[in-house]
Amino acid sequence: MTSLGVNMSSKSAKTIFICRECAYESTKWLGKCPECTAWNSFEETVQRVAPKASGKAGVGKSAAGLSGGGNYSVGAAETFTLKDVGTTDDIRYDTGVAELNRVLGGGLVKGSLILLGGEPGIGKSTLLLQICGKFNSSLSILYISGEESLRQIKLRAKRLGVMNEKLLLASCNDAENVSDTILAGKPDIVIIDSIQTMHTETANGTSGSISQVRECTNIFMRTAKTLGIPIFLVGHVNKDGGIAGPKVMEHIVDTVLQFEGDKNYTYRILRAVKNRYGSTNEIGVFEMTDAGLKEVPNPSKVMLEGRVRDISGNCVACIIEGSRPLLTEVQALVTKSAANFPARIATGLAFGRLNILLAVLEKRAGLYFSRLDVFVNIIGGIRLDEPAGDLPLAIALISAIYDKPIDAGTDSTMAFGEIGLGGEIRNVPNASGRIREAARLGFSRCIVPKACMGEKLPKGIEIIPITHINELLKLFGVNNRT
Ligand SMILES: Nc1ncnc2c1ncn2[C@@H]1O[C@H](COP(=O)(O)OP(=O)(O)OP(=O)(O)O)[C@@H](O)[C@H]1O
Ligand SMILES: [Mg+2]
Ligand SMILES: [Zn+2]
Incomplete structure (x- = not known):
């Protein structure tokens, strides 16, 4: 070293x-x-x-046997052609948790440094300790905690039913010591909980300060690359939801996973914010139980739990998270405003999108929200950032302003589609996947952009194709006001 x-x-x-x-x-x-x-x-x-660098530029050129162009100094890195670089097929470990594998892009990449961020108590330590029990038992895992005593970890492992004979525990705060321990023991997988408790003498400041976090991250990055083993770092999240410590930490690591969830709900969403080895739009869904985190292979069902069908202002939307369709409920509440400036509150979607949609509804469908307070909420802490969320949001708003539920009688409706500034309903990708998910969960009808009717759509569910938001008014049995 x-x-x-x-x-x-x-x-x-x-x-x-x-x-x-x-x-x-x-x-x-x-x-x-x-x-x-x-x-x-x-x-x-x-x-x-x-x-x-002490060597003069160009000196190493002949030594490296390269002719022409380029400055190669003495001690420069060895160069390889793409063809010469070896790849082995098994560069990924199966974590034993399908939801985590998916978010990681198909498993845990050897030699990668992964940051797992999340608010206090969300379940970061639980998730990582649990996977210790799920990895192939021939792998040696080193779990280093700077926060909890070995006794505490043991108690948690017992509660979670983690019985891994080869799991090694250490309680340590010194980044160099941790690195030395890893280099000496050569474990297959390392978990460090948390980066904010690590300290190095090479940087100033107290544990958790920018310089400490940055330098410690660098130390672990070198360790991971030296041994070619994956290292998980737990990172705390500050009050704005960003990972505490400088953004540079996110630049250093290979993968940033964010563990999210509402304290009031038991389910948790694992999201890749950055991934050098996979897509960043896959999510994993878990449920927190007494026995730890349980995978939720059917998240739409969880999101729709507790849904009341026949109240006004609601509509079920279908968004695509990664490769999976996910149903969630859009709720709107519209009340007479007592203030000069009516309230506009949007949770789970961009505020600007709500304002645009309200303007389109006013101009193209004659619905006036200007003296009304509008509150919009997406259930389950899901974000409705996809354009496909426009149509269910518009339906929820129309339902709210007329105080008429979209699901009267035995209907249960799902909608998706983008709304243009002219009030036209535009097509979105993967219509059939969304409709299939609704059918699977027992929905009776889908309101969809007419343009998707050209695709081969699943059967067994009523499909209502529309081209303009005016047609939505008819669904509520009211006449076009424009
Ligand atoms: N005895 C228990 N029975 C059931 N659930 C528990 C028990 N102890 C803890 N939990 C659950 O586990 C959660 C804490 O998980 P964990 O310690 O993994 O979170 P963390 O993200 O590592 O938190 P921190 O940032 O404080 O380290 C609690 O919020 C609680 O829901
Ligand atoms: Mg913890
Ligand atoms: Zn700044």
């Missing part, structure tokens, strides 16, 4: 200030970040300056 230069001379180190929110760097302290406009977000940190 190369020395990290614990005794840094003043020449090899310079003081810089880094924005906690966006990782903007400045040579002097600033009250307000010019990049992200956050106040009081700068933290002092010492940056090591890499020593200048």
Whole structure:
């Protein structure tokens, strides 16, 4: 291992200030970040300056046997052609948890550094301790906790029913010690809980500060790459939902997983925010139980639990999360406003989208919301960022303004489709997948963009194709007002 230069001379180190929110760097302290406009977000940190390479450029060229072009200095990295680089087929471990495999892009990649972020108590330690019991039993796993005593971990493992003979535990806060332990023991998989409790002497500040978190992450990155083993880092999330510590930490690691969920619900959603080895739009759904996290292979059912059909202002939407259709409920509440500026509250979707849709409903369907407070909520902490959410949102709003439920009698309706500024309903991808999911869950009808009728659609469910939002009014038995 190369020395990290614990005794840094003043020449090899310079003081810089880094924005906690966006990782903007400045040579002097600033009250307000010019990049992200956050106040009081700068933290002092010492940056090591890499020593200048002593070899003259071009010297190594002949040694490397390369002719023409390019400056290769002595000690430069070996170069390979793509053809020469070996790949083995089994570069991924099966975590034994299908939902986690999916989010990771098909398993745990060897040599990758994975950051698992989430609010306190959401279940990060639970998830990671649980997978310790699910990996192939021939793999050796090292679980390092800087937060909990070994006794606490043992008690949790007992509660979760984790019985892995080869699981090694350590309680340690020193990043270099942890790294040495890993390099000496050469485990197959390492879990470090959490990065905010790790400390290194090569950086200043207390544990959890920007410089500490950044340097410790770098140390573990080197360790992961040196041994070619996967390392999980647990990261705490600050109050705005970002992973505490600088954005640079997200840049360093290979994969950032976010564990989300509402404290009031038992289910949790695992999402890849960044993934160098897979797609970032897959989600995994879990349920927190006494015996730990349980996989939820049928998330639509969970999202629709407790749904009351015949109240106004509701409509079920279908969004596509990764490759899976997911049904969730859109709720709208419209009340007479007492204020000059009526309230517009949107939870689970972009505020601007709600405003655009209200304008379209006014201009193209003659529905006036200007003296009404409008509240919109997407059930289950799901975000309705897909354009396909426009149509169910419009239906929920129309249902709310007329105080008439869309699901009268025995109907149960799902809708999807994008709404253009002209009030036209536009097609969205994967219509048949969405309709199939609705049919599977026992829905009786789907309101869809007419344009998707050209595709081969699943049978056994009523399909109502529409081309313009005006046609929605008829569904509620009211006349077009424009
Ligand atoms: N004895 C128990 N029985 C049932 N559920 C429990 C029990 N103990 C803890 N839990 C559940 O596990 C959750 C805590 O999970 P865990 O400790 O894995 O969270 P964490 O994300 O690691 O939190 P932190 O950031 O504080 O380390 C609790 O919120 C609770 O729902
Ligand atoms: Mg924990
Ligand atoms: Zn900033």
